[in-house]
Amino acid sequence: MPRFSRLFGGCKKRRKLKQACASFLDELDSLVDLTSREDYLENPIDAFDFIRRRTTTWKEVETIMNCDECELNPPRKNERGDFYAEISWLEQLMASLKEDEDLCSDTVLRKRAVNMLTSAYTRYGMPWKSVDLLANELQKEYSKSVERDLKYYSLKVQDAEKSSKNITLQDSLTPRVSHSMTLCRGEGIRDVSVTSRLYCLYRQVTTPYHRVKEEILNFKPRLSLLYNVISDEEVEQFKELAVIRVLNYGIGGMYVDHHDYLETPLLSFGPLPEEQSQGYPLHDLLCGERTATWIYYLSDVQAGGNTIFTLLNITVPVVKGGAAFWYNIDRAGVHDHWTEHAGCPVLIGSKWISNKWIRETGQVLKRTCGKHMDALDGPL
Numbered sequence: 001m002p003r004f005s006r007l008f009g010g011c012k013k014r015r016k017l018k019q020a021c022a023s024f025l026d027e028l029d030s031l032v033d034l035t036s037r038e039d040y041l042e043n044p045i046d047a048f049d050f051i052r053r054r055t056t057t058w059k060e061v062e063t064i065m066n067c068d069e070c071e072l073n074p075p076r077k078n079e080r081g082d083f084y085a086e087i088s089w090l091e092q093l094m095a096s097l098k099e100d101e102d103l104c105s106d107t108v109l110r111k112r113a114v115n116m117l118t119s120a121y122t123r124y125g126m127p128w129k130s131v132d133l134l135a136n137e138l139q140k141e142y143s144k145s146v147e148r149d150l151k152y153y154s155l156k157v158q159d160a161e162k163s164s165k166n167i168t169l170q171d172s173l174t175p176r177v178s179h180s181m182t183l184c185r186g187e188g189i190r191d192v193s194v195t196s197r198l199y200c201l202y203r204q205v206t207t208p209y210h211r212v213k214e215e216i217l218n219f220k221p222r223l224s225l226l227y228n229v230i231s232d233e234e235v236e237q238f239k240e241l242a243v244i245r246v247l248n249y250g251i252g253g254m255y256v257d258h259h260d261y262l263e264t265p266l267l268s269f270g271p272l273p274e275e276q277s278q279g280y281p282l283h284d285l286l287c288g289e290r291t292a293t294w295i296y297y298l299s300d301v302q303a304g305g306n307t308i309f310t311l312l313n314i315t316v317p318v319v320k321g322g323a324a325f326w327y328n329i330d331r332a333g334v335h336d337h338w339t340e341h342a343g344c345p346v347l348i349g350s351k352w353i354s355n356k357w358i359r360e361t362g363q364v365l366k367r368t369c370g371k372h373m374d375a376l377d378g379p380l
């Protein structure tokens with residue numbers, strides 16, 4: 001029987017948060033009855049009390065209202081390749097969510113649990129189970145992000161069906177591969193309802209002074225191409241530095257479809273207990289997920305080499321001195337499957353890039369949780 005004690009520890013905190021919010025709101029309500037707020041604040045004792053509420057009581061609410069409280073760390077596949085423990089832990093959790101009214105009303109927890117279970121089903125070769133689960137969720141309550149995930153896993157089911165058939169070399173160009181080729185050629189078509197909302201802007205920082213052009217390519221997940229972020233001189237220095245992640249693709253060089261997020265449990269769900277942290281590189285455990293990716297383009301490419309987002313239908317051109325930026329995790333702290341991307345084959349020339357992953361640790365205040373499940377990202 002999987003143990004949920006850590007999870008329920010987190011839920012107790014959530015109950016405490018509810019109570020703290022309720023008492024804070026009660027205190028605020030008492031202010032509404034006052035005939036004149038100015039009269040009230042003129043009285044130094046009341047004014048002091050007002051400041052106390054704004055600082056101490058609110059701080060208490062804020063402290064509890066922190067992502068770290070959610071602890072969802074299912075046991076992972078063990079060395080014998082036994083995936084049962086992880087799936088059964090998550091299935092038990094879903095069952096508990098159904099039973100416990102208080103937990104059930106907790107949509108963040110539910111979304112995270114559904115996300116982890118769907119991802120686990122597909123990782124262990126059962127994408128149809130992910131589809132069933134999401135279709136069920138969608139029936140209960142409409143959510144844009146569940147609908148997006150449902151589309152994603154339906155594609156995985158199609159892929160699985162294709163690869164299980166006895167196909168000839170000619171047939172092996174699955175619709176997905178030929179779709180990627182279309183994107184690599186820069187011929188992807190997006191709906192005008194999406195493209196008409198996109199725009200370009202200048203990003204400016206005063207100390208040190210820095211101004212770059214940003215082209216917003218997508219809002220959820222946020223994806224941008226930034227121009228002229230590094231000079232030609234800096235590009236040469238980058239290429240010489242062996243310590244940073246520099247990739248050089250020759251003709252035919254490519255990077256197949258993948259996600260940049262790690263398949264480790266998210267740090268924001270709490271530190272991993274000893275027995276579950278085995279098998280993960282220490283660096284990943286300490287630094288947490290790859291919340292966002294930054295790719296410097298250190299060269300132009302004469303033909304080919306674009307970075308494509310296979311599910312978003314986006315082609316990012318390789319522009320020397322520019323950089324692509326996107327978030328891999330959404331603002332509810334969940335892996336965003338729609339960030340699947342690839343590096344197209346280089347046809348003529350040579351492609352140089354350097355990528356930097358912005359890790360989860362230490363970013364809580366920089367990119368806070370969204371107020372609702374489908375929250376977008378603000379400016380970079």
Ligand SMILES: O=C(O)CCC(=O)C(=O)O
Pocket residue numbers: 247255260305306307308341342343344353355
């Ligand atoms: O080559 C590219 O354009 C993409 C590279 C990439 O996705 C990666 O290094 O993670």
Ligand SMILES: [Fe+2]
Pocket residue numbers: 258259260341
């Ligand atoms: Fe990548």
